[in-house]
Amino acid sequence: MSNSSIHPTSIIEAGAKIGDRVNIGPFCHIGAEAVIGNDVSILSHAVIMGATTLGDGSKVYPNAILGGEPQNTKHKGGHTTLTIGRNCTIREGVTMHRGTDSSRGYTTVGNNCMFLAYSHVAHDCDIGDNVTFSNNVMIGGHVTVGNNVIIGGGAALHQFVRVGHHAFIGGLAAVAKDVVPYGMAIGNHAYLAGLNIVGMKRSGMARPEIHNLRHAVRMLFDRSKPVYKRAEDVRLEFSQSPAVIDLIDFILADTKRHYCTPPLGSGIETSDSDDNS
Template sequence: MNIHPTAVIDPEAQVHASTTVGPYAVIEKGVVIGPDCVVCPHAVVTGLTTIGARNTIGSFTNIGGPPQDLKYNNEPTRLVIGDDNQIREYVSIHRGTPGGHGVTTVGSGNLLMAYTHIAHDCVVGDHVIMANAATLGGHVEVADRVIIGGLTAVHQFVRIGEYAYIGGMSGLSKDVPPYVIMAGIRNQMRVTGINRIGLRRSGFTADDIKKLGQAYKIIFRSPELLLQEALAKTLAEIPDCEPVAKLVNFFATSKRGAVRMAGDDEE
């Protein structure tokens, strides 16, 4: 185990022998860190936090800190982080709350750039990119392969669907459907098209991307249709397409209401 002599590791913490811990890092009781991780100088890992394999924990991060919730009373809640994440400098990720999931979850293969924040009870999927100073409020759900631009704030309980692309300096108060490009703040949130480049890079077929484009025109570019009418028309005209069905289902299951306002197309 490569541990710098100035690092402070609680005897009851579990750190794999292959993990490197840098100068002045602090790893507290209850922490479990898997193989081949790097804990950079001055990082703090605390609470009931479990971290998988091959993660990089950047300098001055605070991983597993108590939730910013006035009702929290030091209950034993958890943070679980998967494998192969890059967690850059000054990132903060908080544990769950008893009133939420009791656990905050971060998947695998994510890039969390400097100063990003993941609040209590969030669920973050795999291969998510959060650019510098992007912030998630409590109970936010971020699906796989979402990109969130820098200085973006996401309101508590918001859901962001898979493969969505969020422009920088946005403020999300409603759910963001999967597969779309979106930017804006609160009542100015606008969807400007399907994330075609991201979908192509992720191996979506040309036919599925074309059908998602057709669905976009029906759902977002048909102001004469009520939402339920638009969803029904989408399924009737574009049957047997799994991504389209997921897009429709996202709207149907949204509790906060999903963004439907369209802006100037980027397509």
């Protein structure tokens, strides 16, 4: 614990591993199986329970509770884990639960993620890198969220839902189906409203690749035949496009949920207001 600062009112249980240059504020509780990385800041009244690993450079705000037991009646108290990556920001009142001993047994959060106040990550979830949960976002167990995803305030994701890379989910959306990579889901229940063009531009995606995705989703959802059959046509048409292949692999993967589609009688919006192409 070289150069670390721990407030005297905080409890650090025997066995906890605290990295270098860690700052732990007042009235925190760090459990015996916790592993805290270097350069971590934990503000007042935060609790880190169970076998929870918190990556280097992360910051935890007051009243966050990390590593609680899963809210799952199938869990019988076995050893499970929560692993949080580097440089994550975890704001006030955020909760994240460990995995269940009857399932994969671990919950994972990637690097450079931001969880705004009172958002929740349930048991056995897998969260990618550079993900943002806005205030009060709730996700059920076994949810998978890809890289560079943004979820708007108050949105809720049903258990086992998958969200592909670079997707955007609007505020207050109720997501009961998978959201394809680069897609934009809105509404209650959520439907596919278009592509997350703004997010793709911000991530530095090349313009030709964005055009490939636009054409690919139009082919996928033109309703001339089932999407699964159209998917193979799209794969052949855009075989040199990594983004499109990512989209098709997501569509064809085995999953417990269907995926969000455009509403009946409407097309899919694939442009944005500030696009000049």
